[in-house]
Amino acid sequence: MGHPLHQPMDEQYKTTMDADRAPVIEPGHTFATVTEKISAIVLTRPASNGWFLGFGICFMLTMMMLFAIGYLFLKGIGIWGVTIPIGWGFAIVNFVWWIGIGHAGTLISAILLLLRQSWRNSINRFAEAMTLFAVAAAGIFPAIHVGRPWLAYWLFPYPSTMNVWPQFRSPLMWDVFAVSTYATISALFWAMGLIPDLATLRDRSENRWTRMIYGILALGWRGSARHWHRYETAYLLLAGLATPLVLSVHTVVSFDFAIGIVPGWHTTIFPPYFVAGAIYSGFAMVLMLAIPIRKIYGLEDFITERHLQNSAKVMLATGLIVAYGYGIEAFMGWYSGDRYDAFTMWNRLHGPYAISYWSLLICNIFIPQVLWIRKLRTSPVALFFISGVILIGMWLERFIIVVVSLHRDFLTSSWGMYYPTRWDWMTYIGTIGMFLAAMFLFLRLLPAISIFEMRTLLPQAEVKAE
């Protein structure tokens, strides 16, 4: 038993070398080839036209988002579809959706490290980058939906001339702390994991300027045994800290709803069901990114069928937890005997937004059941599309929780409808563009797969007792 990073050829790998399950890393690689292959994407491979096209489109979408936000600042949130009774529209739907997507990155980097799942070593780096960019996209929404976004800093406890402090009994304040801690810890985890790889890029780059930039970012890392020891301790402790953190973040997000009295929100199933949903959508996003990346950059040796298959299994499991959550919501609507809860359920099934609820059931529960079939679990094309369906489903789930619950609450006189405007759509699609643009840059500028952790997976990394 040693540190989870030291698992060259873990037991799982050894016992499952049969044709049934693909290995974590294709045989025949050495320290040099692993280093070469991953760093070449950044150092020597020229950017293709496809890259410029993809980045260009995403960059334009980012500009569209900035335009929509600029207009919002000018005019106020009246340009959005939010009204009374639906004061939380797209902004909160998208915030919850993005934060949830981020969760898979932390699950892969922290929880799977603690669980000694060494297959994570080839996908943790870009999954962490995904977390970071998803949290950045998520963070935009609460800041711009407050009405006077230039005063968003009022959320933080700072000594103001008004002498008043934030209201710490409110889950919205908890959210501020949970999300900002999550963003900080995710960034630190990612940056720390990059240090040894930046040193590799520093030592391998031929160009004076890139060597200088990577050299500065590598902080003078030289791979000393003493440094590695402290590094691994810190990495493991950080994983141990990030594990309860990631579970707490979506729990706190769910408190934003569960502590309110709105029918459809006021339920104790929310925290676990939100966390499961977050991981569900996060793995879907990981697959939607990993499948094209491994294909385009020829990384099939490192991101193997095993990774696709394992991610699919995680989706299947979390999808079933989510299905259980939906089931319990429906059951409690009936069993509680509360007429408003019962009506909320009826309204989801038959109300004006019924189409979104039925689509949700199809996207999140019925279609993903095909993942029971091994052939589909290992087919990149099928997984790509199923993941897309799940991402849509998880977005619909948040739409239903936010909009459909709010639009018909206790008093029929205060019922209403919510119609997103073009500005809502531009902001939402714009954040997708921003997220992907950041991923495009990340792929070209930093090693998308953790090189040093891949080296530890090679059989040569094992120290043989004499």
Place this chain on the structure above:
Amino acid sequence: MKRDPIYGMMAEFDTPTGLVEAARRTSHAGYKKIDAYSPFPIEGLAEEVGFHHDEVPLVVLIGGLIGGLTGYLMQYWMAAVDYPLNIGGKPPHSWPAFIVITFEMTILFAGISAVFGMLALNGLPMPYHPVFNVPRFALASKDRFFLIVFSSDKKYDRVETRKFLESLEPRSVSEVPS
């Protein structure tokens, strides 16, 4: 203080097993001030070069305690002492509501302590270091493994140490100018 023009003697190995074995034999031969460099963490190597006390966990513990205390006391002071507000009839010091932020602040401070504590204890960032003067050392971040005996070691001798390192069957031995 005059700086020793020679920082140490460095040997290069091909495999992690070779490095661990060499480190063990070097410390058994009586060399105290040695270090090893590898492109990935190798279990047990730090112990072989005489590293036994890792302070990172203590730093993280202290950071976490400070964070938790800061989080709780901040809320207590702001909500119950400095400006108590009656919110829904709840007592000013409503501790269950303060748990979430206390938890988040614990994690935040502990996490920051882990990363910055590790860097500080490692003496990083350090842009210049004598080991980088050895051209072959660029491979230490790729696929080679290095062992160094520092010239500050009492037993260090330009000829003897080189001879000793060569007896470990390294790929190459070079002197490290400081």
